[in-house]
Amino acid sequence: MPALLLQTIGLGKRYPGVLALDAMDFELRAGEVHVLFGENGAGKSTLISLLAGANTPSAGEIRMHGEPVRFSNVHDARRHGISAVFQEFSLIPTLSVAQNLSLGEEPCKGGLLDRAALRERARVMLADLGFDIDVHAPVSGLTRAQQQMVEIAKGLRGEVSVLILDEPTASLTDTETQRLFELVERLKARGVGIVYISHRMQEIARIADRITVLRDGRKVTTLPAHGTSADRLIELMSGRAIAQIYPHIAASPGEVVLQVQGLSSPNGVRNASLTVRRGEVVGLAGLVGCGKSELFRAIYGLDAVSEGRVLFKGQPRTGAKVRQLLDEGLFYLPPDRKGEGLVLGFTSRANITLPLVHGPLRGRGGWLRKRLGRRLSTAAAERVELAPRNLERPVALLSGGNQQKVLFGKGMTRDAALYVFDEPTVGVDVGTRSALYQVIKKLCEGGAAVVVISSDLPEVLHLSHRVYVMCRGEIAGELEGDAIGETPVLNLFFGSSERNP
Ligand SMILES: Nc1ncnc2c1ncn2[C@@H]1O[C@H](COP(=O)(O)OP(=O)(O)O)[C@@H](O)[C@H]1O
Ligand SMILES: [Mg+2]
Numbered sequence: 001m002p003a004l005l006l007q008t009i010g011l012g013k014r015y016p017g018v019l020a021l022d023a024m025d026f027e028l029r030a031g032e033v034h035v036l037f038g039e040n041g042a043g044k045s046t047l048i049s050l051l052a053g054a055n056t057p058s059a060g061e062i063r064m065h066g067e068p069v070r071f072s073n074v075h076d077a078r079r080h081g082i083s084a085v086f087q088e089f090s091l092i093p094t095l096s097v098a099q100n101l102s103l104g105e106e107p108c109k110g111g112l113l114d115r116a117a118l119r120e121r122a123r124v125m126l127a128d129l130g131f132d133i134d135v136h137a138p139v140s141g142l143t144r145a146q147q148q149m150v151e152i153a154k155g156l157r158g159e160v161s162v163l164i165l166d167e168p169t170a171s172l173t174d175t176e177t178q179r180l181f182e183l184v185e186r187l188k189a190r191g192v193g194i195v196y197i198s199h200r201m202q203e204i205a206r207i208a209d210r211i212t213v214l215r216d217g218r219k220v221t222t223l224p225a226h227g228t229s230a231d232r233l234i235e236l237m238s239g240r241a242i243a244q245i246y247p248h249i250a251a252s253p254g255e256v257v258l259q260v261q262g263l264s265s266p267n268g269v270r271n272a273s274l275t276v277r278r279g280e281v282v283g284l285a286g287l288v289g290c291g292k293s294e295l296f297r298a299i300y301g302l303d304a305v306s307e308g309r310v311l312f313k314g315q316p317r318t319g320a321k322v323r324q325l326l327d328e329g330l331f332y333l334p335p336d337r338k339g340e341g342l343v344l345g346f347t348s349r350a351n352i353t354l355p356l357v358h359g360p361l362r363g364r365g366g367w368l369r370k371r372l373g374r375r376l377s378t379a380a381a382e383r384v385e386l387a388p389r390n391l392e393r394p395v396a397l398l399s400g401g402n403q404q405k406v407l408f409g410k411g412m413t414r415d416a417a418l419y420v421f422d423e424p425t426v427g428v429d430v431g432t433r434s435a436l437y438q439v440i441k442k443l444c445e446g447g448a449a450v451v452v453i454s455s456d457l458p459e460v461l462h463l464s465h466r467v468y469v470m471c472r473g474e475i476a477g478e479l480e481g482d483a484i485g486e487t488p489v490l491n492l493f494f495g496s497s498e499r500n501p
Helices: 044-051 074-079 097-101 115-129 144-155 174-189 201-207 230-238 292-299 322-328 337-341 348-356 370-383 400-410 430-445 457-463 486-494
Strands: 004-015 018-029 033-037 059-064 067-069 082-085 162-166 193-197 210-215 218-224 256-264 272-277 281-285 307-312 330-333 418-422 449-454 466-471 474-480
Touching (some): 004 044, 018 044, 018 059, 018 193, 033 201, 044 082, 082 144, 097 144, 115 144, 144 174, 174 193, 201 457, 201 486, 218 230, 230 457, 256 292, 272 449, 272 474, 281 457, 322 330, 330 400, 337 400, 348 370, 370 400, 449 457, 466 486, 474 486
Parallel strands (some): 033 193, 033 210, 162 193, 281 449, 330 418, 418 449
Antiparallel strands (some): 004 018, 004 059, 059 067, 210 218, 256 272
C-alpha cells in the first residue's frame, strides 16, 4: 500500500453556534485522489481549510508522514508540502500572470527585478502543466477558467506532496477539464496525494481512488471509488433512499412540441437535432462546456442560429424572439439564477410576476392588474412549496434553495407547453431538490413537455424518459427507457476510447 502522507485524528472545528467539523478521521496516501463528497454545509471546506493551514482546529490532530503538525497559517502548511487551491482565488487582478506566479519569490538580478527570468519561470510553470496562457496578460483580463489554471500553477509552485482542489472544474469547459484530469494523472504518477472536492459524479467516476462522504460535519464513511455507484453515494450523502429523492414520473409521450433539425450556432453548437413531446421528460446531459446550455440558448432566441430549423408546436420559430416564445408557451429557466434569472432587490412576488407585466397583467389603459398578479403569484408559490412569508421578502435575503423555488415559480403563473430547466437544482439542499422534482413530475404528468439540462448525472438518469448526451457541441447519442444508465451515458460524455475501464 502506498505511503500514508496525511492523516487527521478526531479533527474538529467549532464556530459560535455550529460544529462545522466533528471528530473527523481522514487519511491521504501518496498517489491517490481522495474525493470529499457531501451536500452544502457538510463540512468539506472546513476540513480542507484546516489541512491547508487557513484555519486552526478546535479539537483533534493533523499528522504529516506520521508526525503531528500544527499550522498557524497557509505558509506553515506549504512548508510541509501541503498546497490548496480554494474556490476564492488568491490572484492579484492588476498584476500579470507572470508576476502572480512569482509573487513573494521574485527573481532578482543586481538587486533589481529580473523581468526576463520572471516571464521565463512563468512560461515553464504553465507549459509543464500543459496550460496555454499568455504570461504577459493581466489576470483581470483572463477568463475564470484561465484564472483557475493560473491558480493551480501557483499552487504547484515548489515542493508539493499534497494538493487540495476545491471544485476545480466548476468554471472549466470540457476540454479544460480533460486537461486538468491529465494533470491530475501526472501528479499521481509523481506520488502527489490529491484531496479533491466535487459533487459531479462523472468526475468522481473518472478520477477518484477513494471517497469520503460527509454529512452535517461528520464522516459518514470512506469507500473505494471502484464499485461504488452514484446512487449509493447520493444515499450516503443525503441520508435518504434514492426513491425518496427522485419521484417516479409516468411517461405518456404525445404530440411533438419541439423539433430541432440540424441546428448550428456561433455559440459552438453543431448540427444538433432533437424532438420533445408532451408527457415526457427529456434529459440533456454532458460535461460543462459541451454545448448543452448553448443549444437551448439558441433555441430560445438568446443566441444566434447560423444553420438549421426550430419548430415549436409545429410552427417555424428559428431565431424567434424570447418574448414570442414565452407567450406561445415555452418557459425557460436559466442556469445562473443570480446573473440572468432573478432581480435580487425585488420581492419573490415581484420576481414571479415579472414575466407577466407586459402580458396578462396589462389591464385597460395600461394599468397594472395588481390583484390578478397577487392571486397568480400566491398560487405559483404554493405549487413550488415556497413559504408565504418568503413571498414578501427580497430574494437577495433567501437561501439558494428558496431562490430556486422563486425561479421555478416564475414558470408556474401560466400553463406552458414546454418547460426547459437548465441546472434546476444546482447548489440546493436535498429537501428543495425533492420539492422541485415533484414540480417537474406534476408538469409532465399534467401533459406538458419537460427538458432537464443538467451536469448532475443522477438527476438526469432518474428523471428522464429519454436522454440526449452532448459532447463538444454535438449530440453524441440518444438513450431511452431501460437503456439509460450511468455507464452508457458516461461513455458518451468522454467518448468511449478515452475512458478508464
Ligand atoms: N467561518 C464560519 N463561521 C461560522 N460558520 C461557518 C463558517 N464556515 C463554515 N461554517 C458553517 O460550518 C458548516 C460547514 O460548512 P462548510 O465546511 O463550508 O461546508 P461545505 O464546504 O461542505 O459546503 C456549515 O454549517 C457552515 O454554515
Ligand atoms: Mg464548500
